[in-house]
Amino acid sequence: MLIFELSSEGRSATAQFEEAVPVTDIPSAHLRSESPGLPEVSELQVVRHFTNLSKKNFSIDGQFYPLGSCTMKYNPRGAHRAASLPGFLNRHPLAPEQNSQGFLACMYELQEYLKDVTGMQAVSLTPMAGAQGEFAGVAMIRAYHEHRKDTDRTEILIPSAAHGTNPATAVMCGYKVREVGVTRDGDVDIDELKSAVGPQTAGLMMTNPSTCGVFERRIQEIAKVVHDVGGLLYYDGANLNAILGKVKPGDMGFDVLHMNLHKTFATPHGGGGPGSGPVGVGEKLMPFVPTPVVGKDGDDYRWIDQSELPLSIGHLSAFMGNAGILLRAYAYARLLGNQGMHRVGEYATLNANYMAKQLTQAGFRLAYPERRATHEFIVTLADEARDLGVTAMDFAKRLLDYGFHAPTTYFPLLVPECLLIEPTETETREEIDGFVEAMVEILNEARETPDLLKQAPHTMPVKRLDDVKAARDLDLTYSPEFLDNN
């Protein structure tokens, strides 16, 4: 139900009204002549409406959420509590440095932790989300080549297993994208890479572990191929959780990376935000990092801006990223400590491999059975689709009836009828076993009562959506006529 349907003329929530401010100086041409058509509802109606909507959601606080590539791990309440301290909440972003020493100290230390865990030389926290971090990373690659007057580099290489955001980022930064294939066991095709690089190569963007859920074994050789022609290596931090504390992208030869703090550092995944995508760089790109960054002189912390970093690619947001998210990530890093950080990658990988093994023994087929899984793995249901007529989407929808959020479906595109499953390190063995049991049940249903899958979900507030109709007849605007016609 839309909140507009609850509307009753003249009803309002007076408790929310401030003293009316007299409006006198707006030119009459800019004043609206009709009311804006908002729903007229009581405060309690609003509270109930949105509370009830929120209860219909799947969320990490309610359900196991093995959404591959998204790292839906538990967001510790302690980090939330620390970031919600009044001193942080009430700090104005333009407050003088001497009144922000606590906040600046946290940000400085977060920069240091992220440098340490990625093996980079400098970190800027300012990108507001992963996509902006990617943009900043490739913009720095561009700034580096241009500063050297090396302007004939027009191409970014991207393996076919990459995230879709990588080609989008390269294009946004004015580069042409050249795709490099992946071998049957999930590694980059190094012969194809060798024939693709040249004086036109600005860089290579890759995720390691890749979207195939495997660690790129020849990463050092790849780095050499790209560096030998003068290109730079970009690390997409989407899958950093798998290697956190175990392997450093800097040691693999990467020159620049972004991290998704909302994945790896357990800050909330909002509905499109607020995210956080800090960038880390090696020595070559240090002059180009986006501003501001936090510096330290003796015991004093301060902002470092473009006056000291004249080659910086500049500001990416009004102030410095999403302060509340960065504070949560800082608290999370402190909660884990150095040793805990090492266990993240270990347990994320252990959980994924345990689950992959259980599913294989139960009769499911892995896309890369000869490879050790990283923090996630791919099950392909191509056999089931062919023999039983049930698809990966049918499995995904049926899982909802069993109380589990569906894994990522049909991604990566390389693998037909696939589920990309990422349990994360914060799930118990019981939870993982429960998911495996549900998958086995559903496989039995697929054999005996396939319609049960094809019609699923059966217990959710909405049934299977007609996503084809939704895409073909896209309608996102409410109008009063909508209610009359529906």
Add this chain to the structure above:
Amino acid sequence: MAEFPDNLHYLDSHEWARVEDDGTVTVGISDHAQESLGDVVFVEMPELNSEVSAKNEAGVVESVKAASDIYAPVSGTVSAVNEQLEEAPEIVNDSPYDDGWFFNITPSNLDEISSLLTASEYQKVCEEEDH
């Protein structure tokens, strides 16, 4: 099972090309491609009279599962586009080789067609992908 008509030429990126009697080349996506994409919901065409070059992007096809670039099989000038697909993209699913054609090219060098795959070569590509 997807169809692979013998009279067509194919790209491993799943476009087909047909040489017409007047020497122009009609382009669409294969039966296998429409099957893998699922219900097509949006098609973006090259502009009429624009230049396209072989193996470069000339359009986009989008389904509920994925969006894919359409590559031109040969270089030349776009001499016709199938405007019907804008209103009714489902034609791509119903009739990939006939009513569901995308655009037509007046080729600058028809010899380029010989570098494309034959039906049986392309079928092999698809079987490997499905493996």
